[in-house]
Amino acid sequence: MPRYIPPEITDTIIAAVEHRHTLAMCALVCRDWLPASRTKLFRDIVIDHSLSYALLVERVLHSETMSAYLSSVCSLTILGYLGSVSSATRMFPIEFAGKLQGLRELTLRRMDWTVRVPCAKWPLFLSQFRTITSLSLVGCRFSSFNDLRRMLTVLPLLSSLSIQDPSWSTVSLEPFQQANLRSRAWWPVLHKLYIKCALNRRYDAWRSTETLLKWLTSALRGSAVEELTYWMMFSGGPRIASSLQDTAVAFFTPLGQSVTNLRVTFQVASTNNLPLAEFTALQYLAFESCSKYQGDWKGVALMLQNVSSKRVRSIAFRSVHTRRWVLAVQPATNPENWPYLGHRTLEELDPVLSGEPFGSLEEVAFYPVSSPGEDQDLLYAEVKKLLPKLCERRVVRLHAK
Template sequence: MPRYIPPEITDDVISAAALTDIIGFPDTHTLAMCALVCRTWLPRSRAKLFETIYIGNQRRYNLLVERVLHSETMSRYLASVNVLCIYEDKRHNQFLSSIGGRPFLVEFAGKLPGLRQLIVSGIDWTHQRPSVRWHLPLSHFRTITTLRLENSIFFSFNDVRRILTALPLLSNLATSYLTWHTVSQALHLQMTPHPVRTYWPELHTLSISYGLGDPRNCAETFLKWITAALGGSAIKVLTYGFYSGLPLAGLLREAVVAFMGCVRQSVTYLDVTFDDSLSLSGFVVLEHLSLSFGDSYGNWENVASVLQDVSLKTLHSVHLYNVDTQRKLNLWSDSDLLHFDHDTLEALDRILSREPFDRLKEVIFEVYAHEQDQEEVLRAHATRCLPELHKRKILRLTFHGLMQRLEVDGEH
């Protein structure tokens, strides 16, 4: 037998070590240790170290430029970069000024040929507004297919639009909690350049989220724009959530309805915040439906009514998550919130047992049991209220993230 480990095996070991840690960051410490094992481990370890780069402060940025970008021996590893995350590290203020003082997009143009994902999170662009030509160097990163903009504040919506329209090969776009200042109409017209392309022919995954504290006018503006901008893009995977709830009438609701009408013909995977006043009819090719129930009011009859609108033979999976229990709601003194252990749960059994749903392969409940002794009680409740789903062996319960199948005899 050879006295060395074949490189195929060591490469697999190093790749396994590169898996993200508990909070989602690559395990850079372990990879660095792998690089020190021996000379043959070094190339693969370095390549994995550079697959994902997080820049959250000026020190990190300076190190990347001085020790990697300008290094004859290290710069070649920039070709390994697949994910780049630019975020505001709250412990180090004014990081954005380092991007402005040493323009990142200009310095790194053509240096990241393998870049596929760009994540921008927690940036306050109002301190230094992106130039009207800011999008031009961004468009040089033509390999980017995934863009995530999160928790960021902009000077105006035009700055958001410039970023979103700079990447023609986008296939995955996620925006969450984006806000901007309201400006006068005259100033808005001054800032608005000539029309630009707003069609992404490859876009098939789209995620939009707004929260309780976000201005409704920002959500309305964004939805109106992207509804028109999508053009002929065939969105297959759609996630959207308005965690503050939608008003029963008004411009924001009209914008949501128009947006849904634009995408529903092509969506096969839909993940939405539950709203019983918003019909989901018209999603004619839907295969997977996920409903989030965080702080939702009402009962399961309302949910059954919404599911009735999406009764399709194409639907294979229904996932109901962020479902609370009565015990937790009692602690909050808010028993009107929808909860799993309510007798109206049987309404779902009646709806999902009808002919349009006969091809369902799974109905998953993700329940916050909070206490171990609740699990048996909740299983018994599910068996009693959902007998047909139980009989078909398609009912699943998740407690504390652990998937458990409900067997016919109720054992697990």
């Protein structure tokens, strides 16, 4: 038996370690463990403070020995919402150009490009990172919509895009409609798209969302989007929801032939913004934030009657409140006005999901939000009485927290 573990074995073990403190300790064990430990440590980098960025530049970027590990970086996250990421962080795409050859995922949170921008063409510097395949923008502010558009069109390998609550100065749509955009080969060919916007009574909030959807409708033509998450939360009343109806329908329709995994909020579905009949390749359908839906399961059954795909394998209902939870948390609310788990109208789903086109259905999943100590077996018994055909097929699932 050897007195030591061969490096090829320890390298494999270290590659499976996720805890950063453990990896740091592994790097101190011996020289043989150092390269693999550092490589894994540099796989995911998070910049959450101006000091962390300064140290990354000083001790890694400008170091002859440490700079080699920058090629190991696969994921980079920059957090701007803490207010402690100085303007130096905005120099990232300039200072690290050509240094992150393995970068695949980039996440930018709460970045504000409306003030103290080091260069008016900051988004264009991302073209130096041609290996990025996944981009996530969370709560970022742009000087104009064109800045966001440029950021998306300079990443030729982009296949996964997440945009959450973007904002910019409301401007006319004419500038980017009339502009000579890059050739189609440089546009993103997305396979995974996540859009989340909280719409309120502010005019610019829903107008910006409308602008984004109209541009994406044109830009995504030819892209085979397979996973689509469309998360819209309306707090401005029916007027705000209906104002986006035509734009949303125009956005969904071209994607219907390719989307296999669809996640939407109930508010989107219940405002008739979701043409389910167009999603002919659909296999997985999930309704998020069911607790926000003001209605009963009869309305849900009517929505599901519009499904045309015969390949649907799973339908999920997330954040479904129980009657006991509604009475405890919202005592002034009539629970019969909410689609709680066990509501008498839940039986409306049984004939709909037991017929065509749901012959391939393998799972109807409910994710209940229940009160502490609530009996999950009793909940399932109530569901079983209301969905006898689906329970007989053994496709009903309750995923309690």
